[in-house]
Amino acid sequence: MSLFRTELRRLTKRRFTRWMTVGGLLVLALIVVGLFISNQKIGPEQWAEAERSADRQHQEQVQWAQQERAACERAKAAGETVDYYPADCADITPPLREDIRAEWFLPSTFVFRDNFEEMLVPLAGILAMIGFVVGASFVGAEWSTGGMMNLLLWRPKRLTVLLTKLGALLTGLLALALPATAAWFGSLWLVANWRGVTTGMTSGTWQSFLITGGRGIILVLVAATLGFALASLGRHTAMALGGAVAVMVVGQVGLAILLEMAQVRFAEAWLLPTYAYAWMTKKVTLQDWRSCNATYTGECEPATLDLTWQHSSALFTVGVVALLGAALWTMRRRDIA
């Protein structure tokens, strides 16, 4: 227990942990501020303004149609052949007023019921990035500065030391992610309250939000574990960060280009962010626009592939087991020089 407490203390004492946490929370705070500024509550005033905007739009359309019809008739009278005008200039008519809907001109408003769940994705993404980098640095810096060797002189049980470090890291991240997620719920509720609507919430909606938030926290812990395992394998923070950059740039962007060139069906199914997104949104439906599934009405529908959170969970489990297993195996077997 003393080792666990020590490692937790070491984690919180590290400047890198503190700066990454502050930086991540700052970004989240900026997103909240941005949402607050860019949304408005919709009332009679906003509806009236939207109606006025719709009227203006209609007037402009009427004016434009008249000008174009006149130009068309002039062109016809002069015997010019202008292919962008219809055969009968009378076909150039303005839209009806009722076709231009006032709600198109309403300002953006934050509807908690509709918008909150998708806003859990950036929260999970930012916290997962913090988790990965802090996790990698927590063990990587210990290896590269000799701190791990010092610790092993005091605690010569290698696996216990590594797993205790991981436990402390995950506990620390949980202590960050849980309040951060709660604060995210609270702050976006306030944004919706002041700059949108909070109506329509049912116990089922709340439950769904909580489950998605929970999945976000699991994503953070998975990212931290992967960063930790990679840095432990390479005995340097750069191993994890370099590995992540290599995977994202070469393995994802490069792969995406390659798959696109090869016209592979459902190319996104080979890209990791798709699975992270599927994990958060429960399901991602990929479409193959090159295929045509004819419906009974004669329409051409693209073929689809559903990636669910279960697919993502299988991928994450395999990744964590493989990398953490390798890190533990090398910790046990390799000499510490």
Added chain:
Amino acid sequence: MPAVLEIEGLRKTYRSRRRGVRNALDGFDMRVEAGQVHGFLGPNGSGKTTTLRTLLGLIRPDGGRMAILGHEVPGALPQIAGQVGAIVESPQFFPHFTARDTLSLLASAGQVPQQRVDEVLELVGLRDRAGERVKTYSLGMKQRLAVASALLKNPKLLILDEPANGLDPGGIREMRTLVRNLAESEMTVVLSSHILGEIQLICDSVTIISLGRRVAFGPVDEVLAQHSSGALRVRLEAVTDLPVAAGALHDAGYRVTPNLDHLMLAGVDKPATVTRLLADRGLYVSELAPVTVDLESVFLELTNTAPVPGQHRQVDQSARVDGAEPSAPTGGGWGA
């Protein structure tokens, strides 16, 4: 006296596709008795650090037996880790923590009372700089911090690898006093160093390692005596008599090396016979001094690492205990 540290037939082989096979430890033996200050000497790449790392569980041995405080290691290391303080090679600490934080975290991990942190900081002279980040420390200060970390447990066995590295002359003297004081408080100290003058001053006994094998061991005096050549320096009242004296001694069977103002004799068992022989010929001795060997010359002789003009000795070129020519490592490279 009971042995605090015992190593028998320790083997460690490094295999690499590029560098081939190299025996860093080739059946190495070592024994350190309780309460001693024991010097552990060897040229670069001879296997000193590999031995210490293996002993402390950082490196997996390929064969042999090791025991610390009567417990077989590495199996029993978790039980005895609290009684063994060690610094291995250069001091390494997380650079952004202060010295106090560094020691406090170690104390906390090892369940050592926090007040001990201030005690050891005082002991190594870092009390007033304990609040500064380690990255601002000089090598000598880092070395002091490393010693402090090893002392934190108040260990029964203290292993110090090159503790005087980077220390100023005052620091070296303080380190010497500290080690002696620790030994007086019944702590056993194993000291690995290249400053052989220091080792000779501080240590009760030594082990010398070369190419992964023990080439000499025992109390410092005995090791020196074993390698004393029985050399004598002879001066006469009249320098002009030196050639005559050299001839007389040569005729009597001594190996004589004439110098400008004195003669050097080798292999002399009883110096009194030299005085008598010269006096019988009317040659009067003004100085008859046995030439004492020091640890450095014994070390250079035993490890065959004395510099030779015009030659550039490579790291693994030193002596084997069986006197065989050292075989070059399959792929070369720096040491253990």
